[in-house]
Structure formats: structure tokens, C-alpha cells
Amino acid sequence: MSKFAEPMTRLIDELKKLPGIGSKSAQRLAFHILRVSGDDAEALAASIRDVKDKLRLCSVCNNITDVDPCVYCSSATRNQKLVCVVEEATNIAAVEKTRHFNGVYHVLHGSLSPLHGVGPEQLRIANLLRRVERGDIEEVILATNPTVEGEATATYLAQQLKRQGLRVTRIAMGVPVGSDIEYTDEVTMLKAMEGRREM
Numbered sequence: 736m737s738k739f740a741e742p743m744t745r746l747i748d749e750l751k752k753l754p755g756i757g758s759k760s761a762q763r764l765a766f767h768i769l770r771v772s773g774d775d776a777e778a779l780a781a782s783i784r785d786v787k788d789k790l791r792l793c794s795v796c797n798n799i800t801d802v803d804p805c806v807y808c809s810s811a812t813r814n815q816k817l818v819c820v821v822e823e824a825t826n827i828a829a830v831e832k833t834r835h836f837n838g839v840y841h842v843l844h845g846s847l848s849p850l851h852g853v854g855p856e857q858l859r860i861a862n863l864l865r866r867v868e869r870g871d872i873e874e875v876i877l878a879t880n881p882t883v884e885g886e887a888t889a890t891y892l893a894q895q896l897k898r899q900g901l902r903v904t905r906i907a908m909g910v911p912v913g914s915d916i917e918y919t920d921e922v923t924m925l926k927a928m929e930g931r932r933e934m
């Protein structure tokens with residue numbers, strides 16, 4: 736028999752599924768939720784429901800958004816001819832932190848990893864090539880992570896995009912090798928953007 740009432744056990748079990756949350760943390764969070772007001776608990780539940788119900792991918796850049804096209808793709812003040820390619824939608828925040836990038840994005844939702852069965856077809860590359868084919872892009876900045884997979888993805892994309900005759904650049908390795916650009920500070924990210932190179 737469980738040491739907690741059934742609804743509590745169920746909440747703890749759900750929380751334990753979250754990344755980085757073990758049994759102890761799950762129990763602490765569950766008891767915290769039990770103590771907060773009904774309004775606060777309902778706000779938490781509603782926000783979880785809303786991200787599943789209201790968020791989808793931008794039909795242009797694959798960013799996670801509640802409006803389609805997303806805020807970047809529909810912005811009149813952003814340079815729509817300059818596209819920064821990132822692996823995950825969360826990486827956009829790392830580039831935005833520099834406050835020096837005024838272009839738009841393309842989210843691949845992963846990186847090439849033949850060992851894990853991730854080939855070009857598993858990534859959102861086709862609609863990037865279509866964007867380029869339409870001829871309204873002047874430069875593509877490859878801001879995939881400085882990992883083996885990220886580098887392989889950048890090299891593959893550079894080959895595909897060079898055929899289209901546009902400028903293809905790669906962010907400089909101001910970002911530590913083997914890390915994730917999601918966790919990069921503003922200065923390092925800015926240096927990396929400034930030091931991007933032709934591929």
C-alpha cells in the first residue's frame with residue numbers, strides 16, 4: 736500500500752516524469768501544490784493544458800508559437816532575408832539575448848545523428864530549402880550547436896544551401912565545444928555571432 740492518498744501518489748508519479756525531478760523533489764513539489772491556494776493550483780494546471788492546446792509550430796520557421804506565422808516571421812521590422820538556423824526553438828532565446836540579431840529563424844528540431852537514426856528526413860530541412868528556393872533569403876547563419884552532431888548538420892546544410900548560391904555562414908566557436916547554446920551567456924553568444932565564417 737502507498738504511504739500517500741491516491742491523488743497525492745498520482746501527482747507525485749506525474750511530477751517524477753519531469754526531467755531532473757527525482758522521488759524526493761517530486762514529493763516536495765506535490766506537497767507544495769497541496770498547500771497553495773486553489774487559484775494558484777488551477778493556474779498551474781491551466782498553463783500546462785494551454786501549452787499543449789494552444790502551441791504549435793510556425794508554418795514558415797517551425798518555431799513554437801501560438802500565432803502562425805510566429806512573431807519573428809510576421810515582423811515588419813526584422814530582416815526577413817537573413818535567416819539564423821538553430822536546432823531547437825529554445826535556442827532562439829540565446830540568440831535574442833545578444834540583442835544584435837535582427838533577422839529571422841529556422842528551427843530544425845534536432846541535429847543529424849546517424850547513430851541514433853536521425854537523418855535529414857527526420858529534421859525540418861525541407862521547408863528551409865523551400866524558403867531559399869523562393870529566392871527571398873540572402874544569408875543563412877548556421878547556429879547549430881558546436882557538437883559532433885551540430886557540426887555535421889551545419890556541414891550538410893552548407894552543402895545543400897551553397898547550391899542555391901546564397902551566403903552561408905557558421906557562428907564562430909566562441910561557444911565551448913560540447914556544450915549547448917541554450918546555456919551561453921550574452922557576451923559569448925555575441926562574439927560567436929560576430930565571428931561567424933563562410934562555409
Ligand SMILES: [Zn+2]
Binds near residue numbers: 793796798805806807
Ligand atoms: Zn516563424
